Amino acid sequence: xxxxxxLSKRYGSTVAVDDLSFRVAPARVTGxxxxxxxxxxxxxxxILGLARPAxxxxxxxxxxxxxxxxxxxxxxxxxxxxxxxxxxxxxxHLRVLAASSGIPASRVEEVLELVAMKDSAKRRVxxxxxxxxxxxxxxxxxxxxxxxxxxxxxxxxxxxxxxRWLRDLLRSLAGxxxxxxxxxxxxxxxxxxxxxxxxxxxxxFVAQASTAELAARATTRVxxxxxxxxxxxxxxxxxxxxxxxxxxxxxxxxxVSAEQIGEVAAANAIVLHELAAETATxxxxxxxxxxxxxxx
Amino acid sequence: MRLVYAELLxxxxxxxxxxxxxxxxxxxxxxxxxxxxSDASGSVLSLESDIVDIGGIATIFTLILGxxxxxxxxxxxxxxxxxxxxxxxxxxxxxxxxxxVGLAVLLTAIALGLxxxxxxxxxGDQFQLTDENWQHAGRIMLAAVLWAVLGLGLGATLQTxxxxxxxxxxxxxxxxxxxxxxxxxxxxxxxxxxxxxxxxFSSSGQFEEERLGRTAAGLLAAGYAFGFAALGTLxxxxxxxxx
Numbered sequence: 001x002x003x004x005x006x007l008s009k010r011y012g013s014t015v016a017v018d019d020l021s022f023r024v025a026p027a028r029v030t031g032x033x034x035x036x037x038x039x040x041x042x043x044x045x046x047i048l049g050l051a052r053p054a055x056x057x058x059x060x061x062x063x064x065x066x067x068x069x070x071x072x073x074x075x076x077x078x079x080x081x082x083x084x085x086x087x088x089x090x091x092x093h094l095r096v097l098a099a100s101s102g103i104p105a106s107r108v109e110e111v112l113e114l115v116a117m118k119d120s121a122k123r124r125v126x127x128x129x130x131x132x133x134x135x136x137x138x139x140x141x142x143x144x145x146x147x148x149x150x151x152x153x154x155x156x157x158x159x160x161x162x163x164r165w166l167r168d169l170l171r172s173l174a175g176x177x178x179x180x181x182x183x184x185x186x187x188x189x190x191x192x193x194x195x196x197x198x199x200x201x202x203x204x205f206v207a208q209a210s211t212a213e214l215a216a217r218a219t220t221r222v223x224x225x226x227x228x229x230x231x232x233x234x235x236x237x238x239x240x241x242x243x244x245x246x247x248x249x250x251x252x253x254x255x256v257s258a259e260q261i262g263e264v265a266a267a268n269a270i271v272l273h274e275l276a277a278e279t280a281t282x283x284x285x286x287x288x289x290x291x292x293x294x295x296x
Numbered sequence: 297m298r299l300v301y302a303e304l305l306x307x308x309x310x311x312x313x314x315x316x317x318x319x320x321x322x323x324x325x326x327x328x329x330x331x332x333x334s335d336a337s338g339s340v341l342s343l344e345s346d347i348v349d350i351g352g353i354a355t356i357f358t359l360i361l362g363x364x365x366x367x368x369x370x371x372x373x374x375x376x377x378x379x380x381x382x383x384x385x386x387x388x389x390x391x392x393x394x395x396x397v398g399l400a401v402l403l404t405a406i407a408l409g410l411x412x413x414x415x416x417x418x419x420g421d422q423f424q425l426t427d428e429n430w431q432h433a434g435r436i437m438l439a440a441v442l443w444a445v446l447g448l449g450l451g452a453t454l455q456t457x458x459x460x461x462x463x464x465x466x467x468x469x470x471x472x473x474x475x476x477x478x479x480x481x482x483x484x485x486x487x488x489x490x491x492x493x494x495x496x497f498s499s500s501g502q503f504e505e506e507r508l509g510r511t512a513a514g515l516l517a518a519g520y521a522f523g524f525a526a527l528g529t530l531x532x533x534x535x536x537x538x539x
C-alpha cells in the first residue's frame with residue numbers, strides 16, 4: 001500500500017506537485033497517468049525518498065522510504081532507463097545492487113531468468129537497446145522480491161510483444177498480492193496494463209478510477225447523417241439532446257440513444273444515411289479530464 | 297560493510313577507469329624511479345628521499361580516486377539505485393570514505409613499493425633507507441589518505457565528475473601556485489593553502505622557519521580534508537537526486 005497525503009513540491013517558482021493525495025492498493029496494477037511534465041516522476045521520487053517534499057507525506061506500508069528496513073526487499077523501483085554504468089555488464093550491475101542489500105548472488109540469476117535476459121547479461125550495458133534496459137531495470141526492481149513495485153514508464157521502448165510480456169508479468173505480480181504502481185504518459189499503454197488509473201495534470205490530482213470505470217465515464221455520442229439534418233436536429237433538441245454539427249454536415253448527438261434517434265426519424269419520415277453509436281476512447285476521456293491537452 | 301563491498305564491486309566491475317589510473321601511476325613511478333636511479337652517483341645525499349618522493353606521486357592519484365568514487369555514481373545516474381538500496385545516505389558516504397581510504401593506502405603502498413623496489417634492484421647497497429626515510433614514506437601514506445578524503449569531499453560537494461576534476465586541477469595546479477607566488481610576498485598566506493599544507497606535511501626536508509611546522513601543517517591538511525568531507529556530506533544529504 002502506498003499512501004500519498006497532500007504532497008507538494010516546488011522547484012523555484014514552478015509548482016511541480018500540488019497538494020496531491022491518493023492511495024495505491026495492493027493486489028492490483030495501478031497506473032499513474034499524466035502528460036509529460038505533469039509531476040509523475042517528481043511524485044515517485046518523493047515516494048522513494050530521492051526528493052524532499054515541500055509539504056505533505058508519502059509512505060509505503062506506513063513508513064517513509066528512508067525508515068524502511070532493507071528497502072530493496074520491501075520496494076522495487078525503477079526510475080529511468082539510462083541509470084547504468086555503460087561499461088558494466090547487466091549481470092554485474094545487478095550484482096552490485098544485490099551486494100548493497102545483502103541479497104545473495106544466486107538471486108541475480110533468478111531475476112535475469114524472469115525478465116528473459118540471461119543470454120545478454122554478460123554484455124556491457126552500453127550495447128543494450130532501450131527495451132533491454134527496461135528489462136534490466138525490472139530485474140533490478142525484482143531483486144529483493146519486494147511486495148511493492150514502483151515503475152516509471154516501464155513500457156517506454158518496448159515493442160507490442162514486449163508490452164504484452166510486461167502486462168502479463170505485472171498482472172502475475174499483482175496476482176500474488178503485490179502493490180504495482182506504474183507511471184505512463186500514454187493512455188493506450190495503461191488501458192492494456194492497469195486495473196486502476198490515477199490521473200494527474202500539472203501536479204494536481206484529476207481522477208482515480210478503475211480503468212473500466214474510466215472507460216464507462218467516456219461520454220457516448222451518436223453520429224447521424226441525414227439530408228434533413230436541420231429538421232432532425234430541431235426534433236432531437238426538443239427531446240433534450242445536445243447537438244453539435246461535425247465536418248461534412250453530420251451531427252454528433254449526446255444525451256439520447258441511437259434507438260431514440262431512429263424512432264424520432266421514422267415517426268417524422270426523415271431519411272437517415274448514417275446512424276452510429278460512438279464510444280470515446282480512454283484517450284478522449286483523458287483529454288476531457290485534463291482540459292484538452294495532448295498526452296505527449 | 298555491505299555497502300563497502302558494493303563500492304568495491306562497482307570498481308571491480310567497471311575496471312577501465314581504475315586500471316588506467318593504476319597503469320599511469322605505475323608508469324610514472326617506474327620511469328621516475330628508474331631515471332633517478334640511473335642518474336645517481338655515490339655523492340647524491342637525497343637519493344633515498346627522492347625515491348620515496350617519487351612514490352609520493354600516488355597522492356595526486358588518490359585525490360582523483362576520491363573524486364571518482366563519489367562522482368561516477370552521479371555521472372552515470374547510478375546514484376538513484378545506490379540511494380534506493382541505502383536511503384540513509386550518510387551510510388553511503390561512510391562506505392565511500394572507507395573504500396577511498398583503503399584504496400588510497402593500497403595505491404600508495406604499491407607506488408612506494410615500486411619506486412623503492414626499482415632503486416633497490418638498480419643500486420643495490422648504494423641505496424639504504426633510514427628510519428627517517430620510512431617516516432617520510434609513512435607521512436606520504438597519511439597524506440594520500442587525506443588527499444583521497446579531500447577529493448571525496450570535493451566530489452560530493454559539487455556532484456559533477458568533470459566539474460570536480462577540473463576544479464581540483466585548476467585549484468591545485470594553477471590557482472594555488474599563483475596564490476603561493478603572490479601570497480608569500482604580500483599576505484603570507486601560502487602556508488595555509490590546502491595543497492601547501494599537505495606538501496609541507498609529507499615532504500622530507502625542513503621548510504623555512506616561517507612555515508607552520510610539520511605537525512601543524514598535517515593538522516591543517518586534515519582539517520581541510522574533513523571539512524570538505526563534511527561539506528560534501530551535507531550537500532549529499534540535503535540535495536534531491538535530479539537524475
